[in-house]
Amino acid sequence: MNSASEAQYREQPAKRLRNAAIRRTGSSAFMTLLGKECLELLRSFKLVWVPIVFVVLGIMQPLLSYFMPVLIEKAGNMPEGTVIEMPPPVGSQVLADTLSQFGLMGLLILALAFMGIVSGERNSGASALVLVKPVSHTSYLLSKWVSMMILTWGSLLLGYAAAWYYTWLLIDFVDVGPFMLSYVLFGLWFTFVLTATLLFSTFLRSAAGAAFSSLGVAVLLSMLAGLMPKYMGWSPGALSGLAYQAVTSEVLLPLNSVSWWSIATAVIGIAVLLMGSVVLLKRAPAHD
Amino acid sequence: MTELLQVKGLTKSFGSVHAVKSIDFSIQEGRCVALLGPNGAGKTTTIRMLTGLLAPTSGEVRFHSLARGEDHRSLIGYLPQTPAFHNGMSGMEYVVYSGRLCGLSASDARKRAMELLERVGLASAAKRRVGGYSGGMKQRLGLAQALVHHPKLLVMDEPVSALDPLGRREVLRLLQELKSETTVLFSTHVLHDAEELCDDVVIIRDGEVALQGSLAAIRNEHRRPVIELKLEDAPHAINWAQSFLQKSRTDELRYSWLSEAELQGNRLYMTASHMDVARQGLMEELTEHKVPFSRLEVGYSSLEDLFMKVVSG
Secondary structure, eight states: OHHHHHHHHHHHHHHHHHHHHHHHHHHHHHHHHHHHHHHHHHHTTHHHHHHHHHHHHHHHHHHHHHHHHHHHHHTOOSOTTOOOOOOOOOHHHHHHHHHHHIIIIIHHHHHHHHTTTTHHHHHHTHHHHHHTSSOOHHHHHHHHHHHHHHHHHHHHHHHHHHHHHHHHHHTOOOOHHHHHHHHHHHHHHHHHHHHHHHHHHHHOSOHHHHHHHHHHHHHHHHHHHHHOHHHHTTSTTHHHHHHHHHHHSSSOOOOOHHHHHHHHHHHHHHHHHHHHHHHHHHHOSOOO | OOEEEEEEEEEEEETTEEEEEEEEEEEETTOEEEEEOOTTSSHHHHHHHHHTSSOOSEEEEEETTSOTTOOOGGGEEEEOSSOOOOTTSBHHHHHHHHHHHTTOOHHHHHHHHHHHHHHTTOGGGTTSBGGGOOHHHHHHHHHHHHHTTOOSEEEEESSSTTSOHHHHHHHHHHHHHHTTTSEEEEEESOHHHHHHHOSEEEEEETTEEEEEEEHHHHHHHTOOEEEEEEEOSOHHHHHHHHHHHHHHHHOTTTTTTEEEEEEETTEEEEEESSHHHHHHHHHHHHHHTTOOEEEEEEEEOOHHHHHHHHHHO
């Protein structure tokens, strides 16, 4: 009895030490995985070309708005003496247009860039070699998700800031408050869609399938939110519309309760999608 | 000798296909064990369940040094049949990365990676991208990454099947060295590889263990005297052989020395239960019927014969 409790007593610190070791391994494994993901983004040049595409997209919108009258004039084909009256572009409207460009082209590019992020490794068997090591499925997926988010929020910020700067130069100044709020709202929308890409990439073998399934979800959600704003205002699909409103409003947009709901459902949706991916990955860590 | 792990009632079904049907075996510490079986016997499925990559339908894999339910992945080093890496990384980077994932510190991982790459003969290619490696190099890199954390058990799925003879020799030589350092389990469908390396074999067929034990014990226990009789191409000889076969099946008493007989063309193969009685009995039979034979050979069944019998029987 005495020796048994003594043994138990002696075992306690050992166990605690081991648990601490596991925790330490856990966080260092996550950092190692994240490092690898970032290295891969760099080596595959995604870390270079995706931000460049966003910057180009961002600059294009204010440039086009600014030079539109000149472009139409120079396009020829106009009978002599045609007078075209165009309302002068408004800075905040240009930024909203930029966002809608990002929502189409930017999202497509990001979904294509990340479509094989899990399925590629699973099909080749590279994930098997990682997951037989003492690495949790959660940190494996979370490292991928964080790397996606770094590229997504970074590219979006660069592109959007470029748009904001050129709008300021060429058209007019837009306040930083609305700009930042719309950035965060739009970033949340991107995060939601790309987390869906991660889930589909875990779920489907085909990378293209993952990209188009998640883009399909994005289109469906924003269409529903656009068609039935009354009923679907709480869905994450309403976030992009909210972002346009945020940037076009004069002052910082006061978010009403429905808007808060759409933010909340997006955050919950992201968490659920991530957990779903972990469950799916646990069920089958590797294909043959 | 202590037992490292025990596999109890391990079962895996994919829908209605029962790939592995309640397998039991155990692995002693320090032994080299071959999981032997034809293609499709369930070797890879068993190995993937051992490594935790596949959840078993029922049954368990239990490591004795761990509490029930504890993660055993840190004890295992795994080399799949065709290892795939992150092709953008260099060999060195990959082994360091593997070491870091297993909880080594950055400097330890570097040191260990250097040592292992040297050992598997990849030191000169350490800085090249893995994507450009040949099959044999990938196999050796796979071995290095599997060994990075000094695993208690090295698990390999068909480590040499996909290699050319030269690469095969090289990997076999490495394994020969490694088996003195750690416990090794590998699957193969080539008996020869198992014979060359292993202490123990587990032969599986159709998802079930057909035979298991130490190689030496199996060899002794299942060694049977075999008599091969080559007959002249005369109708008389063939007739005799056929009636002899008939008799051997019906008249058990008289042919008690004979456990099995088989006629292939003009060759009669007999597996004897007692060599001396068999020799005597057969000679009597041959003289009595004046059987024209051209050759009579007495020998012992090889492990190959046993394997073929177990696997196809």
